[in-house]
Structures are given as C-alpha cells and as structure tokens.
Amino acid sequence: MQRREILKKTGATVTVGLLGGCLGRSGAPGGQASDDGSGGSGGDTTTTTAKPTLENRSFKMLSANCGNETDTASVSFEAAKKNVIVTGTITGSDSCAKPVLAGANVRKDGTLTVTVKTKKKNGATACTQCLTELEYRATFAFEGSSPKSVKVVHESLGETKTAATMQRDGTSTTTTPYGT
Numbered sequence: 001m002q003r004r005e006i007l008k009k010t011g012a013t014v015t016v017g018l019l020g021g022c023l024g025r026s027g028a029p030g031g032q033a034s035d036d037g038s039g040g041s042g043g044d045t046t047t048t049t050a051k052p053t054l055e056n057r058s059f060k061m062l063s064a065n066c067g068n069e070t071d072t073a074s075v076s077f078e079a080a081k082k083n084v085i086v087t088g089t090i091t092g093s094d095s096c097a098k099p100v101l102a103g104a105n106v107r108k109d110g111t112l113t114v115t116v117k118t119k120k121k122n123g124a125t126a127c128t129q130c131l132t133e134l135e136y137r138a139t140f141a142f143e144g145s146s147p148k149s150v151k152v153v154h155e156s157l158g159e160t161k162t163a164a165t166m167q168r169d170g171t172s173t174t175t176t177p178y179g180t
Contacts, residue, residue, distance in 0.1 A: 052106050056141040059101040062087075066095065066130035073116075073152040075166035082146045084112060086138045088163055090154045092118045096127035099136040102155065110148035114138060116163075117155035 073088030090099050103115040116136060152164045 050144050051108055052110060052112070052145050052147050053143040054104060054106055054112075054140060055143040057101070057104055057138065059099075059136065059138045061099055062135040062137055064092070064095065064098070064132050064134050066128060067133035069131055069157070070133050071154045071156065071161050071163050073154070073163035075150045075152065075164055077146060077166075077168055079146065082142045082144075084140045084142070084146060084150055086114050086140075086150065086152055086164075087136070088116065088152060088154070089133050089135050090116055090118060090163075091156050092132035092134050093157060094127040094129055095132050096121050096124035097132055097134060097156075099134040101138060104138075104140060106147060110145075112140065112147035112150045113153065114140075114150065115153045115155060118157075 069091045070089045071091060073086055076085045077083070078085065092098070097118045098121050099116050100119045101114070102117040104112065106112050116138070118134065146168065149165065149167045151162060154161050154163045
C-alpha cells in the first residue's frame with residue numbers, strides 16, 4: 001500500500017518537473033506572449049544566412065616530381081563567380097601515388113572543408129621509390145553565397161594534417177609539417 005502512494009507522489013513530482021520549464025514559456029498554457037509592436041515575437045533577433053550550396057567541382061593533378069615531404073595549400077575566392085580555388089602540394093610515398101579529392105563538405109557555419117588524399121595510380125606496377133611532390137588544383141562553384149571560410153586537409157603517409165585555412169576576408173593560416 002505504501003509503495004503505491006510513493007509511486008504516485010514520485011510520478012506527480014517528475015511530471016511537474018518535466019513540464020515546469022514549458023509552462024512559463026510564451027504561447028504555452030499559463031504563459032503570456034509580449035508584443036513589442038514590431039510584428040515579431042520579441043526578444044533577440046538572430047539573422048540566419050543560407051548555407052552555401054556546392055554546385056560543381058573539378059580536381060586535377062598538375063605535376064608529380066620526386067622531392068621532399070611537402071603539405072601546403074593556398075585558397076582563393078573568386079567573388080564574382082562564387083568560386084573557391086584550392087591549389088596545393090601533397091606528399092606521395094612513391095611515383096605511383098596521385099592526389100585525389102576525398103571530400104568537399106560545407107558545414108552549417110559556412111565552412112568548406114576540402115580533404116585531399118593520396119592513392120596509387122590504377123595499373124601502376126613499376127614505381128620509383130622517392131617521396132613525390134604531387135601538385136593539384138581544385139575548383140568549387142557555389143550557388144547562393146560562397147563559403148565564409150575554407151579548411152584544406154591532407155591525408156598522406158599515414159597522417160592527417162591541416163594544410164591551410166582561409167577566411168573569405170583574407171585572413172589565413174598555413175600549416176606545414178615544419179611549422180612554416
């Protein structure tokens with residue numbers, strides 16, 4: 001008998017606790033909406049901009065030469081065309097490596113993340129054993145607005161590195177394995 005009373009009281013307490021936060025909100029039972037005369041719901045106004053939509057992309061390797069471990073990238077914005085151009089150099093493990101676009105995603109905050117990785121060329125059998133500097137160029141066309149910022153990530157030699165970040169206003173940070 002006592003157990004039933006305890007369960008009833010506990011259930012009522014939990015229900016009131018869960019609904020307590022909802023009951024005081026405007027538009028909810030017992031709450032009143034304030035009208036500031038602006039036609040809005042009052043309170044803080046937040047402006048949301050539409051997330052840039054990636055419409056088209058292209059990617060090509062520009063050159064491949066034996067060299068040093070290099071992971072660099074640069075980003076430029078073509079405002080008139082709503083394009084973003086990424087050029088860079090990623091390190092391949094040998095002469096059979098090629099750069100590929102592994103991903104291009106726009107986050108809700110308007111940041112385009114470009115991921116470039118290395119892959120073995122199809123049908124390649126005889127490879128020169130040297131670190132290979134693989135230069136590439138990627139172009140991204142957007143519908144609506146262009147991204148607010150771009151982050152370029154390189155995946156090669158078993159590591160993932162941020163090669164560059166660039167804001168649309170021109171602020172940039174370029175990272176290499178050597179800190180320059």
